[in-house]
Amino acid sequence: NAGVTQTPKFRVLKTGQSMTLLCAQDMNHEYMYWYRQDPGMGLRLIHYSVGEGTTAKGEVPDGYNVSRLKKQNFLLGLESAAPSQTSVYFCATRPPGDIQYFGAGTRLSVL
Amino acid sequence: SQQGEEDPQALSIQEGENATMNCSYKTSINNLQWYRQNSGRGLVHLILIRSNEREKHSGRLRVTLDTSKKSSSLLITASRAADTASYFCATGESGGSNYKLTFGKGTLLTVNP
Numbered sequence: 439n440a441g442v443t444q445t446p447k448f449r450v451l452k453t454g455q456s457m458t459l460l461c462a463q464d465m466n467h468e469y470m471y472w473y474r475q476d477p478g479m480g481l482r483l484i485h486y487s488v489g490e491g492t493t494a495k496g497e498v499p500d501g502y503n504v505s506r507l508k509k510q511n512f513l514l515g516l517e518s519a520a521p522s523q524t525s526v527y528f529c530a531t532r533p534p535g536d537i538q539y540f541g542a543g544t545r546l547s548v549l
Numbered sequence: 550s551q552q553g554e555e556d557p558q559a560l561s562i563q564e565g566e567n568a569t570m571n572c573s574y575k576t577s578i579n580n581l582q583w584y585r586q587n588s589g590r591g592l593v594h595l596i597l598i599r600s601n602e603r604e605k606h607s608g609r610l611r612v613t614l615d616t617s618k619k620s621s622s623l624l625i626t627a628s629r630a631a632d633t634a635s636y637f638c639a640t641g642e643s644g645g646s647n648y649k650l651t652f653g654k655g656t657l658l659t660v661n662p
Binding site: 538 | 579580582584589590591592593594597637648650651652653654
């Protein structure tokens with residue numbers, strides 16, 4: 439997964455706590471995406487960005503916020519974590535074309 | 550909502566055998582892609598087939614697309630233990646925001662040595 443770095447790799451939160459997941463890319467790709475992956479559900483799009491300073495909602499945006507202040511970084515925030523947000527979160531980037539490049543994921547548990 | 554649905558959900562074969570996975574989808578598409586995910590890792594792109602193509606090859610992979618049936622298949626020939634992974638189809642929809650992909654739930658392939 440060279441080029442797309444997600445931090446942290448693991449995190450445990452208590453209900454109501456907040457946190458930010460960072461996605462950093464060194465490939466100068468315009469498009470960036472945040473997905474969540476739950477057992478038996480495949481990947482679902484949370485938010486995405488088509489360029490620096492832009493963000494848009496995906497399929498499951500509730501409870502999350504995002505920011506793209508710099509082209510290389512896409513942040514996913516949880517303001518008040520809930521157990522339903524326990525999941526594996528993946529960031530992806532997309533150059534011109536249709537292929538997406540994924541990070542290694544962040545495993546989040548909300549107790 | 551999920552666009553692609555892979556079938557079967559799980560597949561177990563012996564090394565050297567061929568593995569076939571199917572994907573069905575619901576709406577018109579620009580392209581269909583297959584990704585692989587090893588346990589605990591991110592997804593890796595395998596192959597893309599466009600809506601005006603019917604078959605595509607890449608090494609031991611063969612993908613077919615039937616837009617009239619809204620279905621695709623991924624064939625892995627001469628499988629190896631290292632092919633053990635989950636495989637996902639993803640569709641880029643026609644006429645919409647084709648910079649978004651919609652993923653299926655995946656097929657878990659186990660290749661036994």
